[in-house]
Amino acid sequence: MRLIRILLTVAVVITIAVVGLKLAFPLPEKNYSEQTLKQDPDWDGPLGATIKQAIERNPGLDGVRPLGNGRAAFAARAIFARQATSSIDAQYYIWQDDVTGLMLLDELRAAAERGVRVRLLVDDNGISGLDGLLAELDALPNAHVRIFNPFTLRNPKLLSYAFDFRRLNRRMHNKSMTVDGVATIVGGRNIGDIYFDYGAGTHYLDVDTIAIGPIVDEVSQSFDAYWNSSSSYDAALFLEPTAEKSLQSKADAARKTAVGAGYQKAIQDNELADRIAARDLTVEWSEVTLFVDDPAKGLGQADSENLIVEQLIAFANDSQTSLDLVSAYFIPGKRGAEVLEGLARSGVKVRVLTNSLDATDVMPVHAAYMRYREDLLNSGVELLELRALRQEHRERSLPEMLAGSASGLHAKVFGSDGKRVFIGSYNLDPRSARLNTEMGLMIESPAIAASLAEKLANTDFSYRVELSEDDEIIWLQEEQDGTVTVFTADPETSGFQRALTAVVRWLPVEWML
Structure with missing residues (x-):
């Protein structure tokens, strides 16, 4: 009983403190002096x-x-x-x-x-x-x-x-x-x-x-x-x-x-x-379309049907031959995974480049992404994970920028059918879909789409993630001389990193990542 009383007291104190802070630091009644x-x-x-x-x-x-x-x-x-x-x-x-x-x-x-x-x-x-x-x-x-x-x-x-x-x-x-x-x-x-x-x-x-x-x-x-x-x-x-x-x-x-x-x-x-x-x-010169969220999303008041996530799902579903996705933070969620897996099973070549565990700067995001890897691979989706390359390369072309030597991937670029490319702020994760406001340009450009596809075909900068004969996830590092190194655990990471990621993987926090 004493422990219960202590816990109740703590809860009351915390509640009073939270309410007190909210009253002490309110939002101003008026946002700005005038519209411009x-x-x-x-x-x-x-x-x-x-x-x-x-x-x-x-x-x-x-x-x-x-x-x-x-x-x-x-x-x-x-x-x-x-x-x-x-x-x-x-x-x-x-x-x-x-x-x-x-x-x-x-x-x-x-x-x-x-x-x-x-x-x-x-x-x-x-x-x-x-x-x-x-x-x-x-x-x-x-x-x-x-x-x-x-x-x-x-x-x-x-x-x-x-x-x-x-x-x-x-x-x-x-x-x-x-x-x-x-x-x-x-x-x-x-x-x-x-x-x-x-x-x-x-x-x-x-x-x-x-x-x-x-x-x-x-x-x-x-x-x-x-x-x-x-x-x-x-x-x-x-x-x-x-x-x-x-x-x-x-x-x-x-x-x-x-x-x-x-x-x-x-x-x-x-x-x-x-x-x-x-x-x-x-x-x-091309046709360009603006994809942008309603700013009301910043207060959770935007119409869900008009969110940029719906435009991007339509963009993906329109793909007939190929879909290339470059996303620093990749958590497809149930719906996104179904779209990608369905496209892959229908014969569309689906490739995804995201950060490896060693390259990512947000480990919980990678932990959430791990839940989807096996099913994506089984459906035929190709997964590439950027290597955390340490050597700097000063001069880089656009294709190299899309997926070249760097410490960590931050790009959000999606290409469809070698014809269209989306460049913007949208990460393929729940936060971009439902919490943060996002924007980007959908560009009808075979040249840029070809640059993206060409670079993703080059595995010098990434690990190719596959399933072994025993259905275990493996990472293939392919060198220019044809040498292939196989990793059975996330490359260039410690046992502690992998263990911590495994724990985070099961935490119920995907909705806010």
């Missing part, structure tokens, strides 16, 4: 003038220019910010307080100070350490910062989960940057050194694409919907303003580091600015 909308495209600026000529030569089509590597992706954002003359609208899940994060945030400051209207929407889960700098940016007359699903308790921030978990467990995972209403960058990259592939240490393999044409207006309308949604709040409601102006000085210090100098060189060496100046921007 996208500006008309600026066709008179250097970027607009270049793009207008190209669009007039290809009426009704969209132009795409995949970003071949991390440095190119960073340089494209910096160059676009410098070319902007009227507006920049950017939304990101993570914006890190590091070299590239500071440099790109300072590019937004510089644009705002020369008269460009800057709107920056960031998810509050991914801006650790940036409160002061974001407040400084927001204080500029031409810059406006909003926060998606904010933590009302700023320090310690994560304690907010204790009293507002249902709302805070839903995040904005979208990534886009639209300049002057004439060009956009959409894909899987967040803002931070680890996403832009330069310098020593771990990096993510990811993919973005520049897009121009009618699709840009659709991305801009989507941004407006998120910017003015019920989940977006003016940063000034949560971030304390500071009299100290440190953004530019911190960015200058970042530029002077060895890593920063490398990124500066990436900007200087990139041909994008020269092509804009010469009005000769090279793109591939």
